[in-house]
Amino acid sequence: MPDQMRAITLARRPNGDPVSEDFAFVEAAVPVPEEGEIVVACSHLSLDPYMRGRMDDVKSYAPSVEIGGIMTGQGVGRVIASRAEGFSEGDLVTGMTGWASHARLPGKEARALDDRLPPSTALGVLGMPGFTAWVGLQEFAAMQAGETLAVAAATGPVGSMVGQLARAAGLRSIGIAGGAEKTRLLTETFGFDAALDHRSFDDARGLRAALADAAPDGIDIYWENVGGTVLEATLPLMNTHGRIVVCGTIAWYGGVDLSGPDKLPGLWRAVLVKRLSINGMIVFDHWHRFREFTETIGPKVAAGEIAYLEDIAHGLDAMPEAFIGMLKGANTGKQIVAL
Amino acid sequence: MPDQMRAITLARRPNGDPVSEDFAFVEAAVPVPEEGEIVVACSHLSLDPYMRGRMDDVKSYAPSVEIGGIMTGQGVGRVIASRAEGFSEGDLVTGMTGWASHARLPGKEARALDDRLPPSTALGVLGMPGFTAWVGLQEFAAMQAGETLAVAAATGPVGSMVGQLARAAGLRSIGIAGGAEKTRLLTETFGFDAALDHRSFDDARGLRAALADAAPDGIDIYWENVGGTVLEATLPLMNTHGRIVVCGTIAWYGGVDLSGPDKLPGLWRAVLVKRLSINGMIVFDHWHRFREFTETIGPKVAAGEIAYLEDIAHGLDAMPEAFIGMLKGANTGKQIVAL
Numbered sequence: 001m002p003d004q005m006r007a008i009t010l011a012r013r014p015n016g017d018p019v020s021e022d023f024a025f026v027e028a029a030v031p032v033p034e035e036g037e038i039v040v041a042c043s044h045l046s047l048d049p050y051m052r053g054r055m056d057d058v059k060s061y062a063p064s065v066e067i068g069g070i071m072t073g074q075g076v077g078r079v080i081a082s083r084a085e086g087f088s089e090g091d092l093v094t095g096m097t098g099w100a101s102h103a104r105l106p107g108k109e110a111r112a113l114d115d116r117l118p119p120s121t122a123l124g125v126l127g128m129p130g131f132t133a134w135v136g137l138q139e140f141a142a143m144q145a146g147e148t149l150a151v152a153a154a155t156g157p158v159g160s161m162v163g164q165l166a167r168a169a170g171l172r173s174i175g176i177a178g179g180a181e182k183t184r185l186l187t188e189t190f191g192f193d194a195a196l197d198h199r200s201f202d203d204a205r206g207l208r209a210a211l212a213d214a215a216p217d218g219i220d221i222y223w224e225n226v227g228g229t230v231l232e233a234t235l236p237l238m239n240t241h242g243r244i245v246v247c248g249t250i251a252w253y254g255g256v257d258l259s260g261p262d263k264l265p266g267l268w269r270a271v272l273v274k275r276l277s278i279n280g281m282i283v284f285d286h287w288h289r290f291r292e293f294t295e296t297i298g299p300k301v302a303a304g305e306i307a308y309l310e311d312i313a314h315g316l317d318a319m320p321e322a323f324i325g326m327l328k329g330a331n332t333g334k335q336i337v338a339l
Numbered sequence: 340m341p342d343q344m345r346a347i348t349l350a351r352r353p354n355g356d357p358v359s360e361d362f363a364f365v366e367a368a369v370p371v372p373e374e375g376e377i378v379v380a381c382s383h384l385s386l387d388p389y390m391r392g393r394m395d396d397v398k399s400y401a402p403s404v405e406i407g408g409i410m411t412g413q414g415v416g417r418v419i420a421s422r423a424e425g426f427s428e429g430d431l432v433t434g435m436t437g438w439a440s441h442a443r444l445p446g447k448e449a450r451a452l453d454d455r456l457p458p459s460t461a462l463g464v465l466g467m468p469g470f471t472a473w474v475g476l477q478e479f480a481a482m483q484a485g486e487t488l489a490v491a492a493a494t495g496p497v498g499s500m501v502g503q504l505a506r507a508a509g510l511r512s513i514g515i516a517g518g519a520e521k522t523r524l525l526t527e528t529f530g531f532d533a534a535l536d537h538r539s540f541d542d543a544r545g546l547r548a549a550l551a552d553a554a555p556d557g558i559d560i561y562w563e564n565v566g567g568t569v570l571e572a573t574l575p576l577m578n579t580h581g582r583i584v585v586c587g588t589i590a591w592y593g594g595v596d597l598s599g600p601d602k603l604p605g606l607w608r609a610v611l612v613k614r615l616s617i618n619g620m621i622v623f624d625h626w627h628r629f630r631e632f633t634e635t636i637g638p639k640v641a642a643g644e645i646a647y648l649e650d651i652a653h654g655l656d657a658m659p660e661a662f663i664g665m666l667k668g669a670n671t672g673k674q675i676v677a678l
Binding site for chain 1: 603
């Protein structure tokens, strides 16, 4: 068992897009478990868009990371010391380890993993992102065969699951991504019925025209991962009784341009005239269905029936840049850091 | 039976707020019923905010009134000639008569009324507005005793029903209206727990502070009748898992000021962080529950357990001005024209 662990802390709050100077590396002694706890040596750490919100000192659904505190996040690793019932050295587990090589966790906040699946899947396709897609569709999308669904950030671990589940339910699925390579993956790897590269359009109007072509019957469900231009393009194409699941607004995480016309009245008119149903979702409200998710989707992933992509950075030193890049869409698939 | 009838047509499309020149009066022969039809002599005509939308040539949930066409609307009256099964001369009925002294209707589009209740109630408390409130709360508000509901245009036939149903369900009800007299009625006549006069505040910020005082536990349900400043004031006070029922946006019917900051990103953030549920509703989607409504609420109105206010203008000649005034909030209670 090593003596020292490394971790990444929040050095200062970002001003817009995060930069590497917003993070700091610290070393400390590997912790020793207290009664009921385990210590984990992390093999894989998760990077997720929600982490950007935790860097701000703004009241949100979860507390901010404090300056000097370890960046929050999920990790996977093996137990190296246990004083918690049900956990032994060598067990593969996941939990909120933070951005760190090692973590001490209460046993009841850790979850044992099936050793037969790649450990990293617990962070993506079978972790929080995959579950977000599954439970959000179940709770808020009311999918009907023959309908049309659109989702952006569609090669990401949420969007790609949304698209595949929609297609499996008999919907027409339209994926939007940034860049030609990702757009190619949408149809080839994830089976979207249509794929659009939002970078190939000058503005929302151009994207909207392409979306209208791709959705000849209009859009019944819009899964909102991004906000911004994609939202602007999609809204007028929503069908009567359409549903919007608001899961993230990554386009606005680095700051929002509030100039220009007020788009709220237009949205409100659409909500009324088209009787839209808009629901915000945070996955933390839905953990009680996580077991149902893994029991339903786990076998499909094991059988290769659900595709997923991972973008793996190597080493804790690479983590801040991987995060900064992810917020700009530089990754392809679920962003993971392997230690 | 008179020979001539009078009606009001759309003379031209309004530019912003309607003016009297947008309407024209026409005379015609009183129609004769064809097989399956009735002819009604109207005693009461309804004025409702939705009619403003029908004057524009904009795609919406219902067709526009054509230039030269009779203004659309509901009326109550007695059958003066019938070739429809189930209807006899003298029956009290309601249907989409338009702004007219007489109307020819298919029997299956008319509804017989209980002669023991005042005929005008079929246009307000027991008509479309009352039903809108009842069915909207049933379908989209998920009211829980102990929660707080806010509604504007709260002396109106929708808002006053929303408030009374919320209070009866054990919620704290906050009503917003324009002017001291209406604000007084909110507590005295309709039993709202708190009442605010939106005209007594300079801006959304002032109204928000008063709303925050009136809603010490935050707002769980916002019934949207108006849009504009009230929406801006309310949104930041919504509780996690709050519900917004978008029923109307009367503040924006005469034209929308799109200048100034874009408020859509702020809304979207609230939807996400607070997991809001926003549903647009149009009463026409819900007619299948109308009988349930009249059976539930009719006896309560007859017993005086539900209060309602009517603002009655007299004669077809007064109808355009009554409509123009209603859009500016000049009426108190359900606006009706008695012929």
